[in-house]
Amino acid sequence: MAGKAWKFGDDVDTDAVIPGRFLILNDAKDLAKHAFEGVRPEFKDNVKEGDFIVAGENFGCGSSREHAPLAIKGAGVKCVIAKSFARIFFRNSVNIGVPLLECKDADRIAEGDMLEVDMEKGIIKNVTKNEIYSSTPIPDFLMDIVRSGGLIEFTRKIVERKNRG
């Protein structure tokens, strides 16, 4: 199933993803209603389950607010593809299970292009342009967390191991 690409530039900050006045909300679906509200008001109304966010360098810079990847998760975005990610945003996304792909060819993807992604292999297919891009796979250490279902599950296993011998 292909999804549509929503194209963003470099240095998309967490205030752009979810403005500060909505940080009183803790639910992904509620946050998604305000995603990118200040900088791209049409996103929240038109994003569809399975769409993609495609961006340039340093996506997610700024605040440590997990509300930003949560809003993206709540919007049903299948995966964020960027040339690079800001550090805390990368952590937060791994921890809550928002798939990220670091792809140097992200610039080749245009607004509205239809994409198909194989997350395991990190292969991105641009259906509109009939092109294929590869991406940097997540390191093994982090795949352990992803395979556990996120940091909550990963940590629960550690707690249970400790308490039950």
Added chain:
Amino acid sequence: MSDKQTITEKIFSRAAERPVKAGDFVLANIDRAMTHDITGPLAVEGFYEIMRNEKEKKVWDPDKIVILFDHQVPADSLNAAQNHIMLRKFVAEQDIKNFYDIFEGVCHQVMPEKGHVLPGQLVVGSDSHTCAYGSLGAFATGIGSTDMAAVFAIGKLWFRVPETIRFEVNGRLGERVYSKDIILKLIGDIGADGARYKACEYAGDAVKSLDVSQRMTISNMAIEMGGKAGIIEPDSITEEYIKERVPGYKLDTDLKSDDGANYSDIRKYDVSDMPPQVACPHNVDNVVDVTEVEGKKIDQVLLGSCTNGRFEDLKIAADIMGDRPVAKGVRLLVIPASRTEYMKALKAGLVEQFMNAGALVESPCCGPCMGGSFGLLGPGEVCIATSNRNFKGRQGSADAFVYLSSPATAAASAIKGKITDPRSV
């Protein structure tokens, strides 16, 4: 392979209980964990989710956790009030003694001020400006709420030990030029992602000569170039600051980067002739000499935040303003970073001076810096702020414009009603 280590590698080696180098993935022991009223509720939910099958749902060590309310204080909405209630309940349930309610101040000021940060510690906070504590020689970094939930449960967290960029800043700052100008210069130079995933280490005689307050400003903003930490080798100035809070504290003299340690980059600066710096909308790395934006009309001035809301910052601003009033049509918001800093300003007569000048002096909190509370900007308005971010929409309308500067430049601008070189007033 050299056994020489950066201060960052030394701290992670202790925290991971094995010798590590940059690039290693580790599960490290946390010395101190800080959360606040914005990112705390999600961390608490995550913690109970981790512990859902456990009979005893207790945090790993209540004495190593610090919880503060600073972003939305006093509660400015029903949701904020509910978040506060939830965290107060968690504090009581978990017997967390280091809890600071709505009156104490901004997390990044209160943490060092109350002696919760020591040189050499691995400190995490669910706020991106946690890197501020690098000013005291701790490795301090911002994390998310789910990260914090894991820390609450097991006292450990995953890291990739970062490479280090060493900034050697030498020379003597000119009159009315401060550490805020240094850090803006560095960020403008390297760019918003120039230190991504890396530890920033600030060295050189210009850094060594700064007091702790000025050091906090440059450590605070390491994140604005993508840095994981903004660390300064602790010295006698650090030791004095800590000793006032932790009696008997003695500095470990090995707590520094070894000669010959491996850096990903060493960048050298001489700040002797550097003019005051200003970051222009809408990116922190959009930095120019103040002379390039002089005369830009402003509507609001924000003097405060975890970057520049200490007594020393307010004093710099007050000295520049003297008995001159805030320019007609301009709003000056003064928000001391903590109750302690507020009281110092009060006793020194600064609060009276600011109020006589027509300023609004607020109780300690984050204020409009993160845009969730009062003091927001409307469409088309222009603000000059001593805070750390000027992202589009951060302080209110996405059609407003935020410039960042030192307290000196902000104060000079407040009395002139336009962006002003503090050396000219």
